[in-house]
Amino acid sequence: LAKTTQPISMDSYEGQEVNITCSHNNIATNDYITWYQQFPSQGPRFIIQGYKTKVTNEVASLFIPADRKSSTLSLPRVSLSDTAVYYCLVAIYNQGGKLIFGQGTELSVKP
């Protein structure tokens, strides 16, 4: 049963823009899409949340197409400190709105 799909890992260099996509075919209609960042030995930390179109805050942007079957987290000009695992969190409609974390994307930023 498909839930969410994210790339397992990504590599980037300092100063580049990084885009991480999460596919979620059965997202609950009225729920937000949320992204988290996790460093080793720490709990996940909220980055950004959105419902549709584009949301931007001081650390990231979130792009959500009209069909809401995917979302893309955009990190502008990454630095070494952005090396972490990034998770999307959605509610899955055909599982009664159950909250599901994606499997996470391990981002490695190199100098």
Added chain:
Amino acid sequence: DAGVIQSPRHEVTEMGQEVTLRCKPISGHDYLFWYRQTMMRGLELLIYFNNNVPIDDSGMPEDRFSAKMPNASFSTLKIQPSEPRDSAVYFCASSLSAGPRNYEQYFGPGTRLTVT
């Protein structure tokens, strides 16, 4: 603001023993979540509460797991009896009500459980 507090940070126990994990949410938050994280299964939602009432416990793996929230500032997750496959990091998170659609959760540092 102290954030979400979890105790203990590390727990090593023998198979068959009872384990109790504790969580203090951020003051004023009315949602509390318990998660388990392993390499194989990633982050899994076990149960969550709203205003101290369990809302969804469908993620609790089996009857050996139980969770309570006797008041707004304290929750426990208990495993009895524990098994080696329960070894994982257990996270507690809390959030402020904007309905269940608000997933801006604040996570604690986690409890690393090892069952030998």
